[in-house]
Amino acid sequence: MNSYLDIILRSVAVYFFMIIAIRVFGKKELSQLNTADVILILLISNAVQNAMVGNDTTLAGGLLAAFVLFIISFGLKKIMYHSKRISDFIQDKPEILIHNGITEYKTLAKLDITSDELEEAMREHGVEFYKDVKLAMLEVDGNISIISGENNLKQTHHKRRIHKSLS
Template identity: 75%
Template sequence: MNPYIDIILRSAAVYVFMVIALRVFGKKELSQLNTADVILILLISNSVQNAMVGSNSSLEGGLVAALVLFVINFILKKIMYKFKNVKDFIQDKPVILIHNGKLEFKTLAKLEISSDELNEVIREHGIENTQDVKLAMMEVDGNISVISGDVNIKQTHHKRKIHKTLGNLNK
């Protein structure tokens, strides 16, 4: 087999595996990494490198593998845009955490969001109490958006990145 076709197939297989693994293990948000997460990412990248390029350690082989990953990612985003069921499998849906000052305790427990973490997010948006929150949602990207019910409170556009260990929305 052509060595570049081999690299393309191996890279595609690794990409698909990583998408599924990240989805299954709930690692949808890697914006705030702790030490264990950094180690995991470094070890995964090292372990899949040979799986993608095999014995080919040339510059061309590495560039082909990188190009394949970019192309697959581009295609996957296009597919997710056109097919809702694929998007639903790969990406979580936004969920309501607070509605009209009332906390959604089941959702917060499911996502393993502590009251301290939620209060911190609310304060970061310039709101003191959960009773003053009209709507707080965990967005698909892991951010928590907060909308105040008090017209006198100045809204901020700051969104806090939630640590990825706060859970997979489909658990």
């Protein structure tokens, strides 16, 4: 087989493996990376490099692998834009944490969000009591957004801090 075609096929296989692995292990973990997470990502990239380029350590081989990854990423974003089913498979959905002052404890447990973490997000949004929260959501990017019942809403951001590694 042509060595460049081999690089293309290997790169495609590694890309889709990584998408499935991230989907299975939880993309919410990627919202804020700690030191262990960055190290893991660097080690994964080093581990899959040989899987993509094989014995071809030339500049052309490495550039071809990177180009294929960019093309796949671009194409997948276009496909996700046009196909709800594929988009739903690849991306998580936002999750409701509090609705009209009522906390969704099952959702919090499923997502491993502690009450301390939720209360921190509420404080950062200027909300003191659960009953004052009209809607709190864990967004697909790991942010917790909160809408209070107040008339003077202000926009704030809370990045969910992950205190565990991806593994």
